[in-house]
Amino acid sequence: MISVLYIDDDFGLLERFQNSLEGSGYFAVDTGRSTQEARKRLGQTAYDAIISENAPPTIDGIQLLREIKNSSPSLPFIFFTRENAGEVILDALNTGADFYQRKGEAPETQFAGLAIRISSLVNSRQSARLEGHLARLYRILSQINTASASxxxxxxxxxxxxxxxxxxxxxxxxxxxxxxxxxxxxxxxxxxxxxxxxxxxxxxxxxxxxxxxxxxxxxxxxxxxxxxxxxxxxxxxxxxxxxxxxxxxxxxxxxxxxxxxxxxxxxxxxxxxxxxxxxxxxxxxxxxxxxxxxxxxxxxxxxSIAELTRLSDALQLANKKLNLLSNITRHDTLNQLTALGGYIELARMHATDSVMLEYIGKEDRAVESIRQQITFTREYQDIGVQAPIWQNVQEVVKRAIGTASMGQITVRSEPGTIEIFADPLLEKVFFNLLENTKNHGKTATRMKITARESDEGLVITCEDDGDGVPENEKENIFNRKFYKNTGFGLFLSREILAITAIQIRETGETGRGARFEIIVPKEKFRAPPLKGIR
The missing domain is CATH 3.30.450.40 (GAF domain)
Incomplete structure (x- = not known):
């Protein structure tokens, strides 16, 4: 049964339309005589299609169309109107109307045509909607099955x-x-x-x-x-x-x-x-x-350990194959970008026109942007490939400090003997935080890393005495599209930690230094036993 809402100021036509369509046994028709009544009915009932006259001010069909398309973009909307003005027709179609029918002398014949049109629009919408929903559900089914196995x-x-x-x-x-x-x-x-x-x-x-x-x-x-x-x-x-x-x-x-x-x-x-x-x-x-x-x-x-191990091995093998394909594709693409960069440089050397030089500059920046994106995929593909492990925070931080070149910035690490359950790329997280202080701290001279327990779990704090993060950028710095000299470091850090439900946030005060807090759930950290004690 297809539910239809028909809005018209002609009471007789409303009644005839309702009797005609409901007489077929395939439609349920509600009617109204104003835009206000249409809004009321739409707030109470879900319809499969809308038909409306355009007779301002009682029935503002164009405004009703805009409201419906804003809330339900795919809901079929048909104009059935006395108007034949080209501007109105064009406005209706540009606003999203699915069909425009001018009223004629034989309404019953037009009703039959509208019934066919409504059925076609509704069936197409339902098919597209169902395909979209099922595609999403198959996708989440696959992802959850993978999660269940890993x-x-x-x-x-x-x-x-x-x-x-x-x-x-x-x-x-x-x-x-x-x-x-x-x-x-x-x-x-x-x-x-x-x-x-x-x-x-x-x-x-x-x-x-x-x-x-x-x-x-x-x-x-x-x-x-x-x-x-x-x-x-x-x-x-x-x-x-x-x-x-x-x-x-x-x-x-x-x-x-x-x-x-x-x-x-x-x-x-x-x-x-x-x-x-x-x-x-x-x-x-x-x-x-x-x-x-x-x-x-x-x-x-x-x-089920043996079966889960088999599934895990199969997933790891699939990941290795995907990573191999990704590496090959990335290598070939970077080679082409290098060649393209060379051609751009040659073009710059021979160009004299200022407009052409401006275009060449834009091409050069686009190539560099593509190169950064590809470099990001190389780092991102390793996240989650290996199973999480227990890691000593102090040892991980020491390795990160040894890799980073901190210059005149002194780093004091005092997280204690705590171990956390995290992705093997945990060292990359601390390396990115060190790099963030070096590249964006500006006036930073020291950095301190500590750990404490709280109601949320374990809070690992990484803070410096630099300029801090502006208040309006505290969440944006973890966004993939928000990056400066360090590329995608903080976005990658959040993704790495999220593998084991660990969170990261910035809580420093602007002008007094950046402070990053890593929140580890209670079941994801432990204090290892002292050596010699059992």
Missing amino acids: LRNRNTLMEEACRVAVHDGGFLMVWIGLIHRDTGWFEPVAYCNRTGDRLDALSPRDDTLLVDAAPTSIAIRRGLYYASTDNRHDPRLAPWRTQLLANGFVSSAAFPLRIGNRVIGAMTFHAGEPAFFSEEEIQLLSEMTDNLSLAFELMEKEY
């Missing part, structure tokens, strides 16, 4: 699953809750939210959840998935509807997580549009959560 820590796996589902799957929020084995409480343990907000909306130690009790509780108590295609109208979500919609959650689904036949928790997905969960998507999400359940079971029973 990650040994259940919490890390759950955090990665939520992160991938939001960043690559198109969901607004995904979270996982587990039933505590001793207390029986249902507790949120991992989540990812596109807005970055904390999971304060949930009540962790209760039988009900403040946000999405119906989908999640059904998944837990019955061991069945539950999907709400439209949270605005699902009667089971009435107590939580206001809060769900305030967060932008228009459709939701929850899937049980098991170890054997025992339900241990649920994974809940929230989307920002209605009817997000088709049968095909539910099947893929069920497969994904089943694979997560299997990974949890293998972790708990600890009988």
